[in-house]
Structure formats: structure tokens, C-alpha cells
Amino acid sequence: LERVTALAGGVGAARLLRGVARLLPPRALTVVVNTGDDEEFYGLRVCPDLDTATYNLAGAAPPERGWGLAGDSHRVLSALGRFYREAWFQLGDLDLATHLFRTQALRAGRPLHRVTAQIARSFGVVATILPMSDQRVRTFVETRRGERLPFQEYFVHRRSRDPVRRLHYRGARAARPAPGVLTAIRRAELLLLPPSNPFTSIRPILAVPGIRGELRRRRAPLVAVSPVAGGRAVRGPLGGMLRAVGAPVSPIGIARLYRGLLDGMVIDSRDARLRPQLERRGIAVTLIDVEMDTMEKSMRVARAALALARELRGAGT
């Protein structure tokens, strides 16, 4: 496989992709990253999912935690406490340098995709990392009480505690795919949906006009790795969001959300009984332990996803 394109959110995606990157030729991987979670903190533009992708593909993230930079400290953050009452968003000192660089470059008028490429290069990443769009799209979480919270406020500050009614991707309709995104989807030999939260990580990408259509027109197989295993989300608040839309907390629920897009799915061995249901929907299934908290496990799951894709290509999907 010479051209693999993944849509990606944060840690779940990065865990799969660090494995995928090791199994492919150096420049084979392109990652289209969610920017709906981006936020301004202390005047700095923070792009959590872009940085998580970059840091993990660079091998610079702490392998177990999967986000931020290994060996980082919080000296600046502690000093910011003097000026700001709340400092609920953790910004590491080393991480902060990335945000400073990005903020300055964006203010100078450079588009996000160029700035992202330069950051990736500076970290020695050879894969292509693309933001879904150069325009701002902001994910808002509407709670059952009717509040609309910016994603980081909901996710980090309130720790995903509020019951969710639905999500809004503000600005999506006016956004355009970043240069390179549609081509990367069109030219891919394999399209990957890593185990990201479909609501908060993948749907914001699909909400950018043009991207979903390009995926529907694909000739390459599209393989997802399930972010749900044994009746629970592998990480994060996905379970409650699935229940909120009346979908089962299982690969079936995920397949429903991605309706019409999936050719194959890597699911957890504990969900083996769901295989027939998925196959009835035309989705080829591979069973494996989908946990990826070590690099070894990441490579095992990545291998399974690539093997499934090769099978599907061989079968002429």
C-alpha cells in the first residue's frame, strides 16, 4: 500500500496511526485531522488533534498517555495562575512553543495547512498531516439542559459529565476542505477510520462540504477500527453520545453512524457475536483485541486493518 489516507481525531486515532506509519513506506500515510476541537487559550491557537497526530507520529508523545510531549513541565501554566482565575486547560512548556509558533504564523496570514506542515516537518514527521480545513469549524456540545458548550469546555473543563443531546459543527457549512484533502481521499488505496469518537472527531470532518461526497465516490476500500468494545467506549464519552441518539454502544452503533461508508471493520474479539449483523450490512469484519495502549498493540491492530484492506482490494471492492 503506497497511499493510505486516514481521517483522525485525537488519542484513539494517534494510537492506531503510530502503528500504521511503521508498517507503510515513509510517505505513504496522509492524515486528515479534525480541527473542530481547536480553541484559543491565553491568546494562543491550540489544535489538540493536529498536535496529537504530530507528536505521536514523531514519537514525541508519552506512549501510554498518547497526548502532549514526553518530559513536559508546567512552569508557564503555574505562572499564568497569577493572572487568570481558571487554568483548567493543561498547556505544557514544550507544547506551548508549538502554540506560540502556530499563533504567530497564523497571525502573519499563513494558512493552517501550511503551518501544520511546517510543525510536522520540525518534529521530523514524514507522513502528511492535513487539517480538515483552513477555516474555523467549532464543535459545540448541546447538553440535555440546553446549554451549548465549546468542545474543550465540555470535554476538559467539565470532564464530559453533562448528558449530551446533540453536537453542532459551527462554521462547517462555510468551510472548505484544506488543499490536499480531497486529493488524498481520491488517490488513496485505502481509507482508514481509526477508533476516534464519530460524533466529536469524525463527523466534524465529514461536515466540511465536499469531504463526505468524495468518500462516497471512493474506489478504495474504507476500513474502520471500532472505538467501542465489549459494550463500552474504549475511551472518552462516546457511550453516552451513542445512547443519546438511540444507537447501541457496540460496533453496530458505529456502523449506523457511518452508514454507507464502511467496507470493513476491525472490532474487538469480545464483540464476535456481532459479526453476522455487520456482514449482513456488507461490512467485512476482523476480530482482534482493539486496545492500543502500547506501541506493540498499536502495530498489531494496524496490521489487522491493513490486512483487511488488502483482502478487500483483492476482492475488488
Added chain:
Amino acid sequence: LERVTALAGGVGAARLLRGVARLLPPRALTVVVNTGDDEEFYGLRVCPDLDTATYNLAGAAPPERGWGLAGDSHRVLSALGRFYREAWFQLGDLDLATHLFRTQALRAGRPLHRVTAQIARSFGVVATILPMSDQRVRTFVETRRGERLPFQEYFVHRRSRDPVRRLHYRGARAARPAPGVLTAIRRAELLLLPPSNPFTSIRPILAVPGIRGELRRRRAPLVAVSPVAGGRAVRGPLGGMLRAVGAPVSPIGIARLYRGLLDGMVIDSRDARLRPQLERRGIAVTLIDVEMDTMEKSMRVARAALALARELRGAGT
């Protein structure tokens, strides 16, 4: 003395003022600070003289060095090296928090004098610290080779090595004194010129329309502490600048630069022989060791300056 107003540059001024602040009632001191040295680094607005005043009056600066924050580190700066070829301006991690706060507040539209007051309050400073102006004034150093260097480029990057022809205070004519500056000069019972470099620290302040006139109309005595002692500048590139304009590297040279402004001058004991010349110009003189590298010495010099002022007030200057 209930109302003392000082014009101030960086470390030289801060060394005197930390002593002065200890000898006066809590809110008696107002410092009007040079902002001609301000610069943007990594997209952050850095105001070296304002911060030097704040940090020293807060007791947060390392007492010997006199600038920056005690116990600071350079984690962010080291990480910025990944993105920027040159990182010649030292930004400490704790210091960076101040710049982040200021930059965000300025971008939000708050004027510099308000942001400065909030930073001072956050550091527990009770003295009033005022920028000379809310508008940008930028000091440029014209070298003998004809280059015009922004002050920090000349001072920090090139280490004041270039022979200086003259200085330019760009933007000064269009600037207005920050709110509070003229009142602080008008209402002062004593006006102080600490041992700052007249060219790079005090003249940018005097170049803001209205300030020099207000000083000329003063009824309170104006006392300077000499930044030159024993034929040399106490610190920094002042010696070469005096020579460049044909002035002697002595309190006489300083008095010439401040022509018409000085009522009294605290000079170094080594310059005792110059006393008659100064007195002939109508300047009352106190002799003392003007070095202030410890708090004790700062207080000794401060005491001498305040005593001279009281004498001059008693004499009805």
C-alpha cells in the same frame, strides 16, 4: 514625601527605585517607564522596562542581576529552537506568562496603562507603574555605518557593539502621554531621574509630546542620580553614546543632556572634583558610592537622593 514621581528605564532605574519604595509611604511612588525598548518576540509583546520595574518593585527579580524573575527557567525557549533559527532574546518560562497575559489583553483592546496596572497588582506592587504612552514608540539606534537597528537588536542581539551615531524615537511625535503621566509629574513633591541611560531610557520618555513641558513647569525639585561614575558608565553602552555626541563621560555630560531640568544630582564620590562645575550650573550635589548591586546599597543611594530633595524643597526651589 507623599508623592514622588520617577522617570525610568531598566535595571539602573529599578535598582534605585527598589530602595526608594522602601523609604516612602506605600503609595507614594509613581514610575513613568520607557516603552521605546518594547518589542514583539514570537508574537508576544515584550515590555522589558515595564517588567523590570514591576519585578524589582515586587521583590521578584533576582537582586544581583536586576531583571527577569528569580528562579526562572528556559524550557519554552529551548523548545522554540525547533521552529525559529534564532532565539537570541531570552524569555524565561515564568516571565513568558506575563507576556502572554499582556499580549492577550492588548489584543482584546485594553490600553497598555491598564494592562500594566493589572500586572503590577498581580505581583503585589503598590507603587503606581505607568507606561510613558499607550501608543507605540520605538527606539532605533543608528550606527555609524548608517544602519538603523531596533533597540533590542542593537542591545541584546549585537550586544551594543556597534558604534552609535544617533537615536530615533519612531512614533514619538504621534504619541500621547499615558493617562496619569502628566498629573503624576504635576503633583509630585519630588521628581527623580534614576541612573538610566539618558539616550535609550529617558529621552524616549521626554520625546512624548507634553512630558518635557510638564517637567519644565514643575515646582517640585528634580534630582538625578548619575549613571556615570569615575569616567565610565555604571552599566551598559552609555559611554560610547556620550562620546558620539561629544559629551564628556561624566556627570557633566549627563547634566548637559538634561539641560534646564536638574535641580540636584547624586554623583559618585570619585567625581567629587566635578562638584563646583555642577554647582555653577545651579545643580546641588550629593556625593556617594552610586553602585547599587545590593538592596542595602540601593537604599543608601535612595536615602541620599531623598535627602537632597528635602534640602532643595526646604530651600524653596
